Amino acid sequence: MGWTARRPGRPSMQELIRRRGRSGFVGRQHELRVFRENFDVPPEDDRHRFLFCVHGPAGVGKTSLVRELSQLARDRGALVARVDETADSLPRVLTEIAAQFERQERRLKTLERALAAYRQRAREAAAAPPADPGAPGASSAGARFAARAGVVGLGMVPVVGPFAAAAVDPEQLERGADGLRERFGNRRRGGAGDDEPGGDGAGPGPLLEPERTLTPALTTDLASAADTAPWLVLLFDTYERTAPFLDRWLRDLMTTDRYGELPANTVVVLSGQRPLDPQLWPDLRDFARDLPLSPFTEDEARGLLAAKGVTEEPVVAEVLRLSGRLPVLVSTLAEPGARVPADVHDPSAGAVERFLRWEPDPVRRAAALDCALPRRLDEEVVGAATGAGAGTGPGTAAAEAYAWLRTLPFVTDRGEGGARYHDVVRAPMLRLRRNSAPRKWAAGHTRLAAAFAARRRAYEREDGSGRGGHGHTSRGWAAGRPWSGAAWRALRAEELYHELCAHPGAALAGALREGADACHAQTRYEAVAREWARVLVDAGEDTGDERLRRWGEQCLTALADERLGPARVVDLLLARGGLDDEGRVAAYNARGWCSFGAGMLEQAIEDHARAVELDPDDPWGHHGLAVTLRARGGPGDHAAALRHIDRCGELLPGAALVARERGETYRRAGRHEEALAELDRAHDLAPDEPLTLGSRAQVKHVLGRPQDALADFGQALTLWPDYTWALMRRAHVHSVLGDTRAALADLDRAERLTSEGTGIAGERGNVLRFAGRHEEALAAYDRALALDPGYTWALGSRALSHEALGHTDLARADLERALELDPGYGWAREQLDRLREAPRPAGAGDQQQQMPP
Numbered sequence: 001m002g003w004t005a006r007r008p009g010r011p012s013m014q015e016l017i018r019r020r021g022r023s024g025f026v027g028r029q030h031e032l033r034v035f036r037e038n039f040d041v042p043p044e045d046d047r048h049r050f051l052f053c054v055h056g057p058a059g060v061g062k063t064s065l066v067r068e069l070s071q072l073a074r075d076r077g078a079l080v081a082r083v084d085e086t087a088d089s090l091p092r093v094l095t096e097i098a099a100q101f102e103r104q105e106r107r108l109k110t111l112e113r114a115l116a117a118y119r120q121r122a123r124e125a126a127a128a129p130p131a132d133p134g135a136p137g138a139s140s141a142g143a144r145f146a147a148r149a150g151v152v153g154l155g156m157v158p159v160v161g162p163f164a165a166a167a168v169d170p171e172q173l174e175r176g177a178d179g180l181r182e183r184f185g186n187r188r189r190g191g192a193g194d195d196e197p198g199g200d201g202a203g204p205g206p207l208l209e210p211e212r213t214l215t216p217a218l219t220t221d222l223a224s225a226a227d228t229a230p231w232l233v234l235l236f237d238t239y240e241r242t243a244p245f246l247d248r249w250l251r252d253l254m255t256t257d258r259y260g261e262l263p264a265n266t267v268v269v270l271s272g273q274r275p276l277d278p279q280l281w282p283d284l285r286d287f288a289r290d291l292p293l294s295p296f297t298e299d300e301a302r303g304l305l306a307a308k309g310v311t312e313e314p315v316v317a318e319v320l321r322l323s324g325r326l327p328v329l330v331s332t333l334a335e336p337g338a339r340v341p342a343d344v345h346d347p348s349a350g351a352v353e354r355f356l357r358w359e360p361d362p363v364r365r366a367a368a369l370d371c372a373l374p375r376r377l378d379e380e381v382v383g384a385a386t387g388a389g390a391g392t393g394p395g396t397a398a399a400e401a402y403a404w405l406r407t408l409p410f411v412t413d414r415g416e417g418g419a420r421y422h423d424v425v426r427a428p429m430l431r432l433r434r435n436s437a438p439r440k441w442a443a444g445h446t447r448l449a450a451a452f453a454a455r456r457r458a459y460e461r462e463d464g465s466g467r468g469g470h471g472h473t474s475r476g477w478a479a480g481r482p483w484s485g486a487a488w489r490a491l492r493a494e495e496l497y498h499e500l501c502a503h504p505g506a507a508l509a510g511a512l513r514e515g516a517d518a519c520h521a522q523t524r525y526e527a528v529a530r531e532w533a534r535v536l537v538d539a540g541e542d543t544g545d546e547r548l549r550r551w552g553e554q555c556l557t558a559l560a561d562e563r564l565g566p567a568r569v570v571d572l573l574l575a576r577g578g579l580d581d582e583g584r585v586a587a588y589n590a591r592g593w594c595s596f597g598a599g600m601l602e603q604a605i606e607d608h609a610r611a612v613e614l615d616p617d618d619p620w621g622h623h624g625l626a627v628t629l630r631a632r633g634g635p636g637d638h639a640a641a642l643r644h645i646d647r648c649g650e651l652l653p654g655a656a657l658v659a660r661e662r663g664e665t666y667r668r669a670g671r672h673e674e675a676l677a678e679l680d681r682a683h684d685l686a687p688d689e690p691l692t693l694g695s696r697a698q699v700k701h702v703l704g705r706p707q708d709a710l711a712d713f714g715q716a717l718t719l720w721p722d723y724t725w726a727l728m729r730r731a732h733v734h735s736v737l738g739d740t741r742a743a744l745a746d747l748d749r750a751e752r753l754t755s756e757g758t759g760i761a762g763e764r765g766n767v768l769r770f771a772g773r774h775e776e777a778l779a780a781y782d783r784a785l786a787l788d789p790g791y792t793w794a795l796g797s798r799a800l801s802h803e804a805l806g807h808t809d810l811a812r813a814d815l816e817r818a819l820e821l822d823p824g825y826g827w828a829r830e831q832l833d834r835l836r837e838a839p840r841p842a843g844a845g846d847q848q849q850q851m852p853p
Contacts, residue, residue, distance in 0.1 A: 028061065028065050028068070028293070028300075031054070031065060031069075031291050031293070032065075032068060032069070032072065034052075034289060034291070035052060035069050035072060035269075035291075036072055036076075038052075038267070038289075039073075039076050039078075039230075039231060043264035043265055044264070049267075049287060049288060049289040050254065050264075050266065050267060050268065050287045050288070051254065051267075051268045051269075051270070051284075051287055051288035051289070052069075052267070052268070052269045052270070052288070052289050052291055053269075053270050053271075053275060053276050053284075053288060053289070053290050053291060054066065054069075054269065054270065054271040054272075054291045054293060055271070055272055055273060055274055055275045055290075055291070055292055055293065056273065056292060056293030056294060061293060061296075062237070062271045062272070062273075062293060063084075063237055063238070063271070063412070065271070065293065066082065066235050066237045066269065066271045067082075069233075069235065069269055070082045070233070070235055073231060073233040073267070076230065076231060077229065077230045077231065078229060078230065078231035078232060078233045078267075079101055079104055079106055079225055079229045079231070079232050079233070080100070080104070080233045080234075080235070081096065081097040081100040081101060081233075081234050081235070082100070082235040082236075082237060083096045083097065083235070083236055083237070083242075084236075084237040084238045084241075084242075085237075085238040085241035085242055086414055087242070088241075088242070088527060088530075088531070089210075089245060089527055090210050090211055090214070090245055090246065090249060091115060091118055091119075091210050091214060093236075093242070093246065094111060094115060094214055094215075094218060095115055097111075097218070097234065098111050098112055098115065101225070106225050106228070106229070108217075108218070108221035108222075108225070109221065110217040110220045110221050111214070111217040111218050111220075111221050113217070113752060113753060113754075114213065114214050114217035114754065115214065115217075116722060116753065117722060117724060117753045117754040118210065118213065118214060211249045211252075211259070212259075215249070215253060215259035215260070216259050216260050218259070219253075219259055219260035219261060219262055220260065222262065222263050222266060223260075223261065223263050225263075226263030226264075226265050226266070229265075230265065231265050231266075231267060232263060232265060232266045232267070233266075233267045233268075233269065234266065234267075234268050234269070235268075235269040235271070236250075236268070236269065236270050236271065237271045237272075238271070238272060239270045239271055239272030240272040240273045240274055241272075243272065244560065245527070247276075247277070247280060248280065250268065250270075251280055251281055254268065254287075275290060275292070276288075296330060298320065301319075301320055301330050302316060302320075304330050304331060305319060305330065308331075331409045331410075364401070364404060366386070367382070367385075367386045367401045367404075367405070368405065368408070368429075369429055369432070369433055370385045370386045370387075370444055371385045371386065371401070371405055371421075372421055372425075372426050372429035372430055372433065373385055373430070373433070373441075373444045373445060373448060373498075373501070374448055374494070374498070375420065375494065375497060375538065376414060376418050376419075376420055376494065377402065377405065377411070377418055377419045377420060377421075378402065378418040378419070379396075379398050379399050379402045380398070380451065380455075381418075381448065381451065382398045382401050382402040382405065383396075383397070383398035383451075384447045384448050384450070384451035385444060385447070385448060386398070386401060387447060388401070402419075405419065406419055410422040410424075410425035410426075427542075430542050431544075434542075434543065434544070441501075441502075442502045442503065445498040445499075445501040445502035446498070446502045448494075448498040449495050449498035449499045449502060452491050452492075452494045452495035452498065453495050455491050456488065456491040456492055456495060459487060459488055459491060460488070463485070463487075463488070481517065481520050481521045482517055482521075483514070483517045483518045483520070483521035483528050483532070484521040484528070489521075489528065489531060492514075493531055493532070493535050496511055496514065496532075496535050497535045497538060497539050499511070500535070500536070500539035500540075500543070500548060501539050501542060501543050504539065504540075504543045504545040504547075504548050505545075508547070508548060508551070509578055511535070511536060512551070512573055512577040512578065512579065512583075513577075513579060513580075513582075513583040513586065514532065515529070515532055515533075515555065515569060515570075515573055515577070516570060516573060516579075516583060516586040516587040516589075516590045517586060517590070518531070518532035518533075518566075519566035519567070519569050519570050519587075519590040519591070519594065520566075520586070520589060520590035520593050522565075522566040522594070527559075529555070529559055529565070529566050529569055530556065530559050532555075533552050533555035533556045533559060533569070534552065534556070535552070536548055536549070536551050536552030536555065537549055537552030537553055537556065538552075539552075540552055554572060555569050555572065558571075558572065563594075563597065563598055564594065564598060566590065566591075566594045567591050567594035567595060567598075570587045570590050570591040570594070571591075573587050574587050574588075574591075581614050581615065582615070584611075584614055585611045585614050585615045585618050585621065586611075588607045588608065588610045588611040588614070588621070589607070589608060589611045589618070589620050589621055589624055591603075591607045592604040592605075592606075592607035592608040592611070592624045592628070593624065595607060596624075596627070596628055596631070601628055601631055601632050604624070604628045605625065605628050605629065605632070607624075608621050608622075608624035608625040608628060609621075609625060611624070612625065617651055618651075619647075619648045619651040619652045622644040622645070622647045622648040622651070623644070623645075623648045623657075623661070625640075625641070625644045626641040626642070626644035626645045626648065626661060626665070627641070627661070629641040629644070630664075630665050630668060633668075638665060638668070638669040641665050642662065642665055642666075645658060645661050645662045645665060646662075648661070649662070654685065655685075656682050656685035656686035656689065656692070659678050659679070659681040659682035659685060660678070660679065660682040660689070660691070660692050660695070662678045663675045663676075663677075663678030663679035663681075663682055663692075663695060663696075663699075664695060666678060667679075667695065667698070667699055672699050672702050672703050673703070675695075675699050676696065676699050676700065676703065679692055679695055679696040679699060680696070683696060688719055689719075690715075690716040690717075690719040690720040690723055690726070691716075693712045693713070693715050693716035693719070693726075694712070694713065694716045694723065694725060694726045694729070696712050697709040697710075697711075697712035697713045697716065697726070697729065697730075697733075698729055700712060701729075701732075701733050701736075706733050706736060706737055709730075709733050710730060710733055710734075713726050713729065713730040713733070714730075717730070722753050724750045724753050724754055727746045727747070727749055727750040727753075728746070728747065728750050728759065728760065728763050730746050731743040731744070731746035731747050731750070731763060731767060732763065732766070732767075734746065734767075735766065735767040735770050735771070736770075738771075740767060740768075740770075740771040740773075743767045744764065744767060744768075747760055747763060747764050747767065757783070757784075757787065758784050758787040758788045758791060759784075761780050761781070761783045761784035761787065761794075762780070762781065762784040762791060762793060762794040762797065764780040765777045765778070765779075765780035765781040765784065765794065765797060765798065765801070766797055768780060769797065769800060769801045769804070772804075774801040774804050774805050775805075777797075777798075777801045778798060778801050778802070778805075781794050781797060781798035781801065782798075785798070790821055792818040792821050792822045792825055792828070793818075795814045795815070795817055795818040795821075795828075796814065796815060796818050796825065796827060796828045796831065798814050799811040799812070799814035799815045799818075799828075799831060799835075800831070802814060803835065808835065811835060812832065812835055812836075815828050815829075815831055815832040815835070816832065819832065
């Protein structure tokens, strides 16, 4: 008889086994009771608490308690998601929440779509050169408001250091805020999307503000899920690591309407070493419950020892003394067989003897100490740490050692796979190995560095073969930003950590040099430089090297400023990092990139020029100058940009990037025939690059070849189905050709791919207006302007529909408002002058705003 599903309401074998395992959980009964009873209090009752804050020192049992709270919530029918520091950015946190809800048969479809679109934008931002921040002229009202509100051109970054406020002039800030909008999707003056083929027209800064673009999708899906589940529970463990990017977001999510309404049956649990900041979280008593954890009480510790069979009073007393009643140490020391106090060793006397007293196999005992060296464990890492070799798989020494290690009470599974030692146990083991066997310490870390280096090189070979999706991480641009790929970065970070541990003095200079590369790759959606700085801190602490630790901490402090932080780190590296000329070139280019991202074009040009002055053969300095000069767009800047692109081409012969950049520069300069020739060449060099196809399609459309443009857009979308910029531009071409149905279908598809509908609604209005469907067009424009009242392009287009319907006064008002927001909006001024002189007859609808150059 075949397998049949279990009857509803009847637990599976796995669930029963898990329940029996949980029955061994000892202590924390007060905390469990408080959390459990909260589910018996309806959200409308003032006694109900929406937030629980678990906090206490390392080793006090926070993670174990969070696991128990998670299961308790599941037992009450809740949908539960639990994340920790392995999700190191807001998009990754939301990805993990969506994945865990899906495993509970509740998909967060809106969030999944928003994340898919976001990841595409993120990959392009990591791979492609930045777009021009906009044409010269007055900044938009939105930019002026942002600057005056104190965001300092940083895309609403919550932490802004005093340097930014004092060092950047307000006019520059306004230009900077406009530049950020143009970099990641300007909608003010360019029609459906921004002028960069990699953009999607979905918002003024989707990558700069992931909380703004992704969170509404989360709240929408949670509201739907709340109708089918009694409770939604979100648990955030190791919060001391994730608070820098989650704290303010969570506060706003729970206490403001900024991201939509959070269902009242949502409960949030935070678990970290410190309590919440009362300055950021005022009035906590109204909705939160503090759960401070201290070491076990004596009764709780005795209960755990009894559960493990340790009952002899002298032994119990010794365990209590040595462990400080920290749960992880009580559990580790409570090995069956202890009969006299001498069986329990002093923590400072020998880590292996203390933690592995009852393991008789000397090979296993040595392996446990060896495997404390790496920050993360898997079979291959265990093989390198123990010197067992590269062989892995069932029956190998590495596989057996890894399986055994995972049974130990101080080894826990990591969220993304693999395992790790608890810090409280790992730290004394590291000290023991470093102090008692320095040669073994250095040799072990050297083997581990070599193992991660081999993995990294294998990844580079595979990625270079074109197996990396669209190849965004393996082509020309990424070659100048090696830390931009997450998979590569994870391997290099471990390799660098072990290099620093093996030889901290000798490896520091190279590590600081790599800091420039990490800062070059930093974006708002990927905390690249923070990962690099954390390596310095961890290696400094684990080696006891004060200089190394201090460097890491100072860099982490600088990186609290999420937008200009990388530039501040580069300042430190240039001032006292001991960089050689090659390192200084990389640092200047990194700071130039940071300055460009903040709209500080003159600073960016100065830094890239310094790089080129130090090394005239540095292609990335020339590339940075070309892109920044093109962005400034002043007299002679396009010509200068082309000269630097030519030099970049001499240094990177045959690079598709160079041809594409030259084509883009020609396109922005209005030299469309020359642009087409270069983009053809770029396509020949990299035929599977959708961005080149998108750019070439736009050029063909401008040159009056709409059918050829549609073909290129189609090929680009075959390569990259979620390419929303291409969908929106193709919709425009369909509209010009009179195919309204195809245009609206493309916009419908684009809307399904992104949570930001402003630009799509604006282009939908344009398609409907061009088809003479002015009432529907007005509704679309109204929706776009409700999402963004400063959307000047939609104001200008709405004016034409008002005019066509005979509402001339409303048309004039829209154009006047658009010019008030953007005095440099030349098209709107032409239309207003025309209306004042000779309005068109009602019903006319053939006027079309010009697309960007």
